[in-house]
Amino acid sequence: MSLATLLVLADGRLPAGGHAHSGGLEAQVAAGRVKDLADVYAFLRGKLATGGLVAAAFAAAACARPAEWAxxxxxxxxxxxxPALRKASRAQGRALLRAGRSMWSLPAAVVPASGTAPREMHQPVAFGLLAAGAGLRPxxxxxxxxxxxxTGSASAAVRLLxxxxxxxxxxxxxxxxxCDRIAADAANRSADPVDDLPAAGSPLLDIGAEHHATWEVRLFAS
Structure with missing residues (x-):
């Protein structure tokens, strides 16, 4: 493992469009559920335990077995x-692949014989494939x-509040x-069948995302 490579992939300044997304925080601020620093901490902790766990598990699995990315x-x-979250995730996955492919090659099992880029994929899957291409482990x-x-939601909190x-x-x-504990749990399950991977959900984020998508004026794409 190269710690420097890991830092490059995890750097929030990677031009992959992450700065344009609040991770659902903007909708929760507007709804009055997140108002101060304590609320932001509760939001981040809940997001880490749900969406963070799922993202970590799928990134680890994609890194471990890139041929199964689809x-x-x-x-x-x-x-x-x-649907709004699916759209946001795929948009971030597309941007991440565009940025990542300028630094590393995707695993051979992912690239079609034509050499063209694969279709759009969710951000955690793209993340895992780039990690594999960069020589990192699950x-x-x-x-x-x-x-x-x-981190994206934390950065957005500064601007929103x-x-x-x-x-x-x-x-x-x-x-x-x-974060370390959740990542270790996710990595330990990287060989699990897809149906057995974590499926923790956040109904309020789902509802908020659909409302947020209808706004004419907003600071963030999601």
Whole structure:
């Protein structure tokens, strides 16, 4: 493993469009459910335990067995009931592949004989494939995916609520041990059949995403 490679893949400054998404936070702020630093911490912790776990598990599985990416993508689609979230995930997956392919090659099992890029896929699956192409292991893919499930929302919280960025990043530091635990659990399940991978859901995020998609004015795409 290359720690430097892992840092490049997990860097929030990677031009993969993550800055345009709040991870569902904008809708929850507008609904009055997230109002201050304590609420942001609760939101991030809940997101890590649900969407973060699912993203980490599918990223680890895609890294471990890239030839099964289409089956994994279908499994993740089934775990994403909100059309708005499916659209956002695939948009981020497309952007991630575009950025990642300029640095690493996708595993040979993923690229069609024509050499063209595969169809759009969900962001965690794309993340796992890039991790494999970069020579990382499933555990590293899981750590980066779990961490990434909270960083976008944390960054958005600063803009949406005018919070102290130092305090918000302090929340990410508090969540680091939980992030490690979730990533380890996800990596340990990277060989599980698709139907047995985690399916933790967040109904309020699903509902919020559908409402958010109808707004004419918004700061974030999701």
């Amino acid at each position: 089956e994994l993508d279908a499994g993740l689609d089934a775990r994403t009931p909100a 555990h590293e893919a899981a750590v980066a995916a779990a961490h990434g499930s909270t 005018g919070l102290d960025p130092f305090a918000v990043h302090g929340l990410l530091a508090r969540l680091a041990p939980e």
